[in-house]
Amino acid sequence: MPDRHPKFLRKLCLHSLLTLPLFALLLPVVGTGCASDKQIIGQANQFHDGLEPAVIEDPQLAGYLQRVGDRIIESAAALDKKGYGPEGHKKEKSDWMFNGGMKFHFVNSPTLNAFTTGGNHMYIYTGLLQNCTSEDELAAVMAHEFAHVYGRHVHKGMNRQMYTMAAAAAAGAAGYAAGGSEHGATYGGTAAGVAALAGQFFGQSFTRADETEADKMGFAFYVRAGWDPRKFDDFFQKMIEKGYDKTPEMMSDHPSLANRVKATEERVRRLPPEADQWQRPPIADASEFRRIQQRATEVGKNMPTDQTLAGAQELLRALPRSCLTPRDNKALPDQRKAQIEIVEALRRQQADESRARTAGAQSRQ
Secondary structure, three states, X not given: OOOOOHHHHHHHHHHOOOOHHHHHHHHHHHHHOOOOHHHHHHHHHHHHHHHHHHEOOOHHHHHHHHHHHHHHHHHHHHHHHOOOOOHHHHOOOOHHHOOOOOEEEEEOOOOOOEEEOOOOEEEEEHHHHHOOOOHHHHHHHHHXXXXXXXXXXXXXXXXXXXXXXXXXXXXXHHHHHHHHHHHHHHHHHHHHHHHHHHHHHHOOOOOHHHHHHHXXXXXXXXXXXXXXXXXXXXXXXXXXXXXXXXXXXXHEOOOOHHHHHHHHHHHHHOOOHHHHHHOOOOOOOHHHHHHHHHHHHHXXXXXXXXXXXXXXXXXXXXXXXXXXXXXXXXXXXXXXHHHHHHHHHHHHHHHHHHHHHHHHHHHHO
C-alpha cells in the first residue's frame, strides 16, 4: 500500500492501536480473563483518537444525533433503576452510562454500518443514515448499539480474545528474544502490537446471543423512549428486501433478519396496554429527517480529503460490519483488504523507524 497517510499511521501507532501502553492495558485481561469498565473505556477513547478525523462535527448533525441518543439513554436509565438487564450489566456500577458522557457520532463513510467500542462512543455511518426512511429506523439502530454497551458485550468480546492476547504476548516475547538486548524492545513492541491489532480490533465481534440480547434490550429502550414499536424492525425488513438475509443462520454470527423480524413482532404483541401512552413525537418529522440526510451528504462532500481522513476511512472499512446485517465469519473483500493494508503499512513504518534508530546508533559509535 502506498504510504498515503503517514501522519495518521503515526498517530495510530503511537497513541492508539499498536503502542505498548495499549498492550499493557490488555495484559490484565490476559491474566484474569475479565475486562473491566475502566479498561474498555480506556480502549474506546484510544480508538476514538484514530477515528476522529472521519467524525462529523457539524453542530446541526451532531446535535440531532445526540438528542436521539440521549432519549434512548434516558429510557435505559429509568429501566436500570428498576433492575432491568442481564447479569453482565450488573457486574459493575453503571452510572457512567447515564451521566451525560455517552456520545453518538456520525462518521463520514458510505459503508452501511454502525458499531460501538463499548465505552463512551457509538458510531453511525452516514451510509446507514442514508438507508433509513425515518427517525424510527435510525433510533432502532442506535438503541441496539447502546444495548451492546448496557449489556457489556464488548467486555465479553475482549474476554473471548484472551487467547489471542496471550498469543500476542508470546509474539512480543519472541520478538524481544530475536532482537536481543539492543533491539529487543523495538522488535517486541512491533510483533506484539501488530498481533494485538489484528486479534483485538479486527477479530472482535459479537456472538449471536449478544445480538439477540441487544435486540431485546434495544427494543425495550426504544419503545419506552417513545418511538413506534411497530417500526423497530423496519430496517431489518428493508435489509431482507435488499438481499442481505442470504447467509444461513447457522453459518452467521447474527440471527437471521427474518427471525429478528418475527421476534420483534412477538415483542410488540406482548407489550402491556399502557405502551400506547409511551409514544412521543419523533425529534425530526419526515421532512426534517430528509433535510438531515441531505445535510449529511453536503457536509460529507466538504470534509477534508487529506491524508489523515483517508487513513480514517481505511480504518472504517477495516472494522467489523453492522450489527444490523447478518454476515458469515469471513471478512468481506474490501474489509479484509483494508485490514491487511493497515497492518502491512504499520509494519513497514516500524521497520523504517527501527532501521533509522540502528543507523543513528552506529553513527554515534
